[in-house]
Amino acid sequence: MPLGHAPGVNGAYEAHAHDFPGLTYFSADGGIVRTGRQVRHVEAGDLFVIAPGDVMGQAHSDDLAGAQGWGVFFAADALGPDTPGAHLAWRTHPLLFPFVHGGAIGALRLKxxxxxxxxxxxxxxxxxxxxxQRREGYREAVSAHLVLLLVGVSRLAADVVGDLRENAEPLLAEVFDVIERRYPEPLSLREVAAAVSISPGHLTSTVRRRTGRTVQEWITERRMVQARRLLAVTDLPVGDIGRQVGFHDAGYFARTFGKLHGMSPTRWRRFNHLNGR
Incomplete structure (x- = not known):
């Protein structure tokens, strides 16, 4: 839908968070977006990826004055009947990984x-x-258009570290950079802390406060992102995938995956294998 605020808003809408994912895209300069702790001036080509739980700031009637943009908000099961339950799908579907980034820093801004x-x-x-228009077959057409949008988002979201640096989060950028480079190897909190030159305790409290997750949870999440990709687009054995993403014990990989996704890697692959669709 086109973006805008009604004249009567004037700050009456308090800061809030959605429980579903969304995108806002701006085709021209103009307006501001209040997200997390920040007020961001809109530029042409801005794409905001709004994850469930991201805090959107108090709205004012003139925030989007002169803005040209659209919002696309959807339930995770909009991707089709084979998607796992909606409460899990936004975290597990291979096209929804950009929506997993920790709500404390606000919506992810891409260009x-x-x-x-x-x-x-x-x-x-x-x-x-x-x-x-809701013509015959519109549901299938909507799903196809949404998938194309999410493919585009996935390609643009590759540089999460760059986004963190842009948004004045240099420590988080360093942490994510270490995780990105070293997640396929054995990697502990102490090793990440040593790489960014602060104590493990300080790193733990800072990362948890700013993202709502621990360093170890982010290491595991990065490994799971790659595991989901490999499960979706390859026929590699599950044990080989586990080893490629830093789990040298295939059983531990399967247990960790199952705990986070509510199903085994093999079952998840049956739901989401893209080569078979």
Whole structure:
């Protein structure tokens, strides 16, 4: 839907968080977005990835004055009947991993390159038209357009570390950089702390306060992101995938995956294997 606030808002809408994922895309400069602790001035090509739990700031009637943009909000099961239960799907579907980034820093801000911006507008308008007209087959068309949007988001979200640096979170950027480089290896809290030159206790409290998760949880999450990708797009044995993402014990990998996703890696692959669709 097109973005904007009604004239009567004027700060009446308090800071709030959604329990579903969403995107906001801006095709031109103009307006501000209040997210987390920040007020961000909108620039052409800005794409905000809003995860469940991300705090959006108090809205004012003139926040989006002059803005040109659209919002796409959806339940995780909008991706189809084979998606695991909605309470898990936004964390487990291979196209939804950009929405797992910790709500304390606010919505993830990505930048659509100039050459791709017309294509983004076309995709969003096609989705909007299908929802408005509701012609025969519109549900399948909406799902297809949404998948294309999420593929685009996934490609743009590769540089999470760069986003953290842009948003004045240099310590988090360093931590995520270490995790990104070393997650396939044995990696502990102490080793991450040594790499960023602070004590393990200080690192633990800082990362938990700013992201709501521990360093070890972020290491595990990064490993799970790669595991989900490999399960979805390859036929590698589950044990080999576990070893590639830092679990040298196949049984421990399977138990960890099952605890986080509510199903075994093999069952998750049956739901989500992209080569078989």
């Amino acid at each position: 659509v390159p100039p050459a791709e911006r017309n294509e983004w507008v076309t995709r969003i308008m096609a989705l909007h038209d299908e929802l408005q």
